[in-house]
Amino acid sequence: MRIGLLGCGNVGAAFVKLVNERAAAIAERTGITLSIVKVAVREPKADRGLALPAGVLVTDVNAVVEDPNVDLIVEVMGGISPAREAITAALGKGKPVVTANKALLAETGAEMFGVADATGVDLLFEAAVAGGIPFIRPLRESLRGEPIGRVMGIVNGTTNFILTKMTEEGADYGDVLREAQRLGFAEADPTADVEAFDAASKCAIIASIAFAADVRASDVHREGITTVTAADIAVARRLGYVIKLLAIAERTNGSNQLSVRVHPAMVPVTHPLASVREAYNAVFVEGAAVGSLMFYGRGAGGDPTASAVLGDVIDAAINLKKGTHATLGTFTRPAFTPIDDTTSEYLLSLEVLDQPGVLHAITGVFAKHGVSIRAAEQVGIGENARLVFITHSAREASVQQCLADFAGLGVVKNADGFIRVVGR
Amino acid sequence: MRIGLLGCGNVGAAFVKLVNERAAAIAERTGITLSIVKVAVREPKADRGLALPAGVLVTDVNAVVEDPNVDLIVEVMGGISPAREAITAALGKGKPVVTANKALLAETGAEMFGVADATGVDLLFEAAVAGGIPFIRPLRESLRGEPIGRVMGIVNGTTNFILTKMTEEGADYGDVLREAQRLGFAEADPTADVEAFDAASKCAIIASIAFAADVRASDVHREGITTVTAADIAVARRLGYVIKLLAIAERTNGSNQLSVRVHPAMVPVTHPLASVREAYNAVFVEGAAVGSLMFYGRGAGGDPTASAVLGDVIDAAINLKKGTHATLGTFTRPAFTPIDDTTSEYLLSLEVLDQPGVLHAITGVFAKHGVSIRAAEQVGIGENARLVFITHSAREASVQQCLADFAGLGVVKNADGFIRVVGR
Numbered sequence: 001m002r003i004g005l006l007g008c009g010n011v012g013a014a015f016v017k018l019v020n021e022r023a024a025a026i027a028e029r030t031g032i033t034l035s036i037v038k039v040a041v042r043e044p045k046a047d048r049g050l051a052l053p054a055g056v057l058v059t060d061v062n063a064v065v066e067d068p069n070v071d072l073i074v075e076v077m078g079g080i081s082p083a084r085e086a087i088t089a090a091l092g093k094g095k096p097v098v099t100a101n102k103a104l105l106a107e108t109g110a111e112m113f114g115v116a117d118a119t120g121v122d123l124l125f126e127a128a129v130a131g132g133i134p135f136i137r138p139l140r141e142s143l144r145g146e147p148i149g150r151v152m153g154i155v156n157g158t159t160n161f162i163l164t165k166m167t168e169e170g171a172d173y174g175d176v177l178r179e180a181q182r183l184g185f186a187e188a189d190p191t192a193d194v195e196a197f198d199a200a201s202k203c204a205i206i207a208s209i210a211f212a213a214d215v216r217a218s219d220v221h222r223e224g225i226t227t228v229t230a231a232d233i234a235v236a237r238r239l240g241y242v243i244k245l246l247a248i249a250e251r252t253n254g255s256n257q258l259s260v261r262v263h264p265a266m267v268p269v270t271h272p273l274a275s276v277r278e279a280y281n282a283v284f285v286e287g288a289a290v291g292s293l294m295f296y297g298r299g300a301g302g303d304p305t306a307s308a309v310l311g312d313v314i315d316a317a318i319n320l321k322k323g324t325h326a327t328l329g330t331f332t333r334p335a336f337t338p339i340d341d342t343t344s345e346y347l348l349s350l351e352v353l354d355q356p357g358v359l360h361a362i363t364g365v366f367a368k369h370g371v372s373i374r375a376a377e378q379v380g381i382g383e384n385a386r387l388v389f390i391t392h393s394a395r396e397a398s399v400q401q402c403l404a405d406f407a408g409l410g411v412v413k414n415a416d417g418f419i420r421v422v423g424r
Numbered sequence: 425m426r427i428g429l430l431g432c433g434n435v436g437a438a439f440v441k442l443v444n445e446r447a448a449a450i451a452e453r454t455g456i457t458l459s460i461v462k463v464a465v466r467e468p469k470a471d472r473g474l475a476l477p478a479g480v481l482v483t484d485v486n487a488v489v490e491d492p493n494v495d496l497i498v499e500v501m502g503g504i505s506p507a508r509e510a511i512t513a514a515l516g517k518g519k520p521v522v523t524a525n526k527a528l529l530a531e532t533g534a535e536m537f538g539v540a541d542a543t544g545v546d547l548l549f550e551a552a553v554a555g556g557i558p559f560i561r562p563l564r565e566s567l568r569g570e571p572i573g574r575v576m577g578i579v580n581g582t583t584n585f586i587l588t589k590m591t592e593e594g595a596d597y598g599d600v601l602r603e604a605q606r607l608g609f610a611e612a613d614p615t616a617d618v619e620a621f622d623a624a625s626k627c628a629i630i631a632s633i634a635f636a637a638d639v640r641a642s643d644v645h646r647e648g649i650t651t652v653t654a655a656d657i658a659v660a661r662r663l664g665y666v667i668k669l670l671a672i673a674e675r676t677n678g679s680n681q682l683s684v685r686v687h688p689a690m691v692p693v694t695h696p697l698a699s700v701r702e703a704y705n706a707v708f709v710e711g712a713a714v715g716s717l718m719f720y721g722r723g724a725g726g727d728p729t730a731s732a733v734l735g736d737v738i739d740a741a742i743n744l745k746k747g748t749h750a751t752l753g754t755f756t757r758p759a760f761t762p763i764d765d766t767t768s769e770y771l772l773s774l775e776v777l778d779q780p781g782v783l784h785a786i787t788g789v790f791a792k793h794g795v796s797i798r799a800a801e802q803v804g805i806g807e808n809a810r811l812v813f814i815t816h817s818a819r820e821a822s823v824q825q826c827l828a829d830f831a832g833l834g835v836v837k838n839a840d841g842f843i844r845v846v847g848r
Contacts, residue, residue: 018569018713026569029636029753126566132714134566142550142558145442145450145734212453272720275699280716289442290556290731292704294720296696307714310569324748329453 001032001317004070004095005039006061006086007077011100011127011309012039013048014302015074018310020051032317038064040077065090072316074309075099076127080107087112091119096316096325098309100127103217106201110214110331122325124312129202130155130281132304133297134311139209139285140326146287148210150250152422155202157279157299158193159225159245161185163233163264164277167242172230185279195224196262199247206283207249207260213334215249221261221339228264232417235349235388239375241266242274246422252337259337265422266347273423284423340397345374345424347390348399349417350406354385358411362387365405369398384413390421425456425741428494428519429463430485430510431501435524435551435733436463437472438726439498442734444475456741464488464501489514496740498733499523500551504531511536515543520740520749522733524551527641530625534638534755546749548736553626554579554705556728557721558735563633563709564750570711572634574674576846579626581703581723582617583649583669585609587657587688588701591666596654609703619648623671623686630707631673631684637758639673645685645763652688656841659773659812663799665690666698670846676761683761689846690771697847708847764821769798769848771814772823773841774830778809782835786811789829793822808837814845 003019005012019034027033037056044057061077064070065086073090075083075097083104087097092115099105105112105128116123126136130153139148154160158180165176177194180186192198200220207215225245236243246265251258267274272294276282281299286292298304319325352358359378366373372392379386391399399418406415427443429436443458451457461480468481485501488494489510497514499507499521507528511521516539523529529536529552540547550560554577563572578584582604589600601618604610616622624644631639649669660667670689675682691698696718700706705723710716722728743749776782783802790797796816803810815823823842830839 014713022569022571025571030568030751132711133717134562137566138558138562141739142561142732142735144454144738145446146731147446147449270699270701272699272704275694275696277694280696282718287556287731289438289727289734291722291725291728292720293557294706294718296716296718296720298715301715303713304715307570307711308566310713311566314568315565318751322748324746327454327742 001034002037002069002071004064004073005036006064006075008039008041008048010302011305012076013050014306015309016050018306037069038067040064061086073097075101080104084108088115091115091121094121096122096320098124098312098316100305100309102128102201106204106217109205109208113328113331117328120325122316122319124316126312127305127308129205130283131299132308133295135283135295136209146290148287150286151206151210153206153247153283154244154273154276155247155281156193156199157281158186161279163243166230166233170230194226196222199262203247203249203260203262207258208331210249211258212329212331214331215260219260219336223263225264236266240269242269244273257335257337259342261339265420267423271423342396343393345391345393345421346399347419347421350387350412351414352385352387353411361409365402369401371398371402425458426461426493426495428488428497429460430488430499432463432465432472434726435729436500437474438730439733440474442730461493462488462491485510497521499525504528508532512539515539515545518545520546520744522548522736522740524729524733526552526625530628530641533629533632537752537755541752544749546740546743548740550736551729551732553629554707555723556732557719559707559719560633570714572711574710575630575634577630577671577707578668578697578700578705579671580617580623581705582610585703587667590654590657594654618650620646620686627671627673627684627686632755634673635682636753636755638755639684643684643760647687649688660690664693666693668697681759681761683766685763689844691847695847766820767817769815769817769845770823771843771845774811774836775838776809776811777835785833789826793825795822795826
């Protein structure tokens with residue numbers, strides 16, 4: 001099975017090493033001999049620490065896809081173009097494709113899956129979400145007969161590392177971000193991670209597969225972690241919760257719509273997602289009969305991602321040899337529930353003047369908008385007081401109206417502390 | 425796709441209900457229409473709350489397997505015979521088999537897998553280990569190219585429920601066992617669970633799949649939880665550990681041997697296995713490139729197990745339609761590392777006389793057997809003292825020799841507190 005590799009960065013180089021190390025063992029176990037015969041890169045002279053024979057490295061993506069000696073394509077260059085055209089061309093030629101390209105699938109997944117189905121050729125992408133965690137395959141295959149109600153994922157290692165440090169060391173966001181950058185867990189420009197663009201792309205792919213729907217990154221409501229404070233985390237912790245950045249995809253309105261969103265959430269410490277620490281990822285699935293499932297592991301990094309790519313390559317190679325392929329089905333555009341129409345429990349933290357009538361004014365706002373309170377506490381902070389409320393399940397728009405009304409009350413100094421409570 | 429069902433107890437009845445509820449949705453999504461055409465049961469008159477057409481229920485297993493109108497067999501009756509003969513006969517007739525039969529696979533798995541491979545027919549068994557958790561398929565397929573070093577599982581819900589209650593409520597084993605029996609989490613005769621026979625069977629199947637080896641329940645070193653005390657749990661907790669019953673399958677001696685064992689173990693509270701509470705199960709996998717993975721979910725119960733069976737049935741049906749099947753490979757007998765030759769860290773808890781020279785005598789025993797101490801503490805208990813040691817990684821036989829020597833020292837009143845430390 002002759003592999004053409006598109007891209008040879010961190011994941012690509014790790015994949016080349018894995019194939020070199022393991023080809024003999026894989027051949028013995030499966031009867032399939034893997035070899036990498038052509039690799040398209042931008043900079044053929046760069047030192048990748050790989051012993052590739054002369055002539056393997058080329059700069060032309062098409063030269064790999066079109067090469068009659070290439071049976072199967074591994075795409076790890078990322079980005080929309082030319083990955084989209086290359087994958088389409090490869091599938092059209094009957095060459096299975098294994099991709100780790102999250103951005104491409106979050107933009108054009110349904111189109112790509114349609115091409116794969118129409119050509120009857122494998123398009124596998126385990127590595128595109130949650131790196132090395134085998135999660136796409138179980139969702140697509142093992143749970144094929146199981147109606148999924150909700151999927152919740154910790155799918156970004158950088159933000160989980162930052163939130164873990166903030167939780168366990170009581171540190172501030174800015175300090176932890178700088179530490180993460182120093183350790184290589186965060187980029188110099190951390191926007192894609194901390195503003196949850198990365199998680200939103202993964203949320204779209206997860207929703208697509210879980211609900212057989214055409215969901216794109218731009219459909220996903222997105223809030224990052226830059227506004228989460230050490231004080232929020234301390235309050236959450238005292239109440240028995242941790243704060244996690246969750247990608248949530250769920251059926252809403254009697255399963256007629258989908259809600260897809262990424263935002264910080266308070267999760268009870270006893271919930272399995274609460275114990276996912278540092279740069280680890282996990283995906284929590286709620287099915288009708290199967291109950292709760294969780295898949296946990298390394299969501300990024302060259303070796304784990306390359307391992308997921310290799311698993312897909314072996315699978316595609318076996319299928320190619322047998323003349324079969326995985327069935328993806330059709331993906332249609334769903335109706336989405338806007339964030340205002342979703343329901344959740346909420347933690348609201350208000351800084352108020354410590355004077356008579358304040359609590360009465362605030363509870364009047366809750367009553368006006370039909371928001372019911374499950375728990376409340378007040379602590380003195382100097383001349384002011386902090387009021388912390390946890391609501392019963394409420395509509396997002398109603399809670400936002402409460403916050404707007406609080407801002408208009410003279411006695412409320414600050415109503416910024418707002419976080420959704422999930423998984424109780 | 426006409427299904428013949430062998431057995432209609434808890435799982436079988438849940439499976440019939442799932443098929444009835446979901447057949448239309450599955451047909452729409454996969455093009456495969458599932459129907460249950462024949463069911464073999466011991467007591468056809470028993471009320472199962474199922475609306476099965478007349479003539480579907482029979483008492484003869486062979487009548488189901490041999491029926492030319494049956495395309496696929498689901499075996500959920502359990503036990504070795506007649507399940508073994510029925511599965512062999514079905515595979516011989518080219519009928520795929522989906523089984524949840526842990527006892528059978530733990531005894532005769534390699535033989536059954538061999539029959540399936542020889543006949544080129546699917547034998548799927550996701551439900552046989554860890555109930556509804558999709559774990560066998562990822563291990564067999566996604567991780568096909570990944571050398572697995574170790575698998576550790578919490579695979580028995582009853583014992584995990586008991587240990588969770590003991591940990592969180594400080595309760596005694598006997599009290600919690602009675603509560604578990606009252607709640608239906610433990611059988612009237614709890615031996616199979618609390619003495620780890622059930623976990624040993626699952627350990628054998630996990631080891632077979634992870635290492636492509638012929639491992640049987642009788643190969644598994646087995647220690648149950650009946651000797652775990654509230655005091656052990658309190659000491660573990662104070663040191664930052666919880667006690668779990670772990671099924672462990674690992675490569676040993678430079679990957680030339682396997683160690684397979686089930687025993688209570690101290691796991692750091694930050695380890696993902698530590699957060700698996702109540703009757704939930706989880707399987708933790710350590711791969712060379714992929715790193716640590718964990719699969720979590722409901723390990724038992726009619727609905728979760730039936731969901732796993734249904735996933736396999738859809739898979740087998742698609743394969744049958746395509747004329748293909750999952751490849752299992754060959755399973756040969758491995759060499760096993762006896763428990764005495766395994767290495768671990770250990771917690772040892774000794775009750776000793778509180779007098780001069782005691783610590784010197786005890787440390788002399790450790791030194792004699794080459795066991796190195798990582799941490800030690802002493803607390804007074806009345807006229808005596810309790811000494812708690814955690815060793816560095818040591819050979820089991822050496823630690824056992826220490827315990828034997830301690831028993832011979834007059835100053836040691838009790839040297840029963842012994843537990844392996846895993847996952848640090």
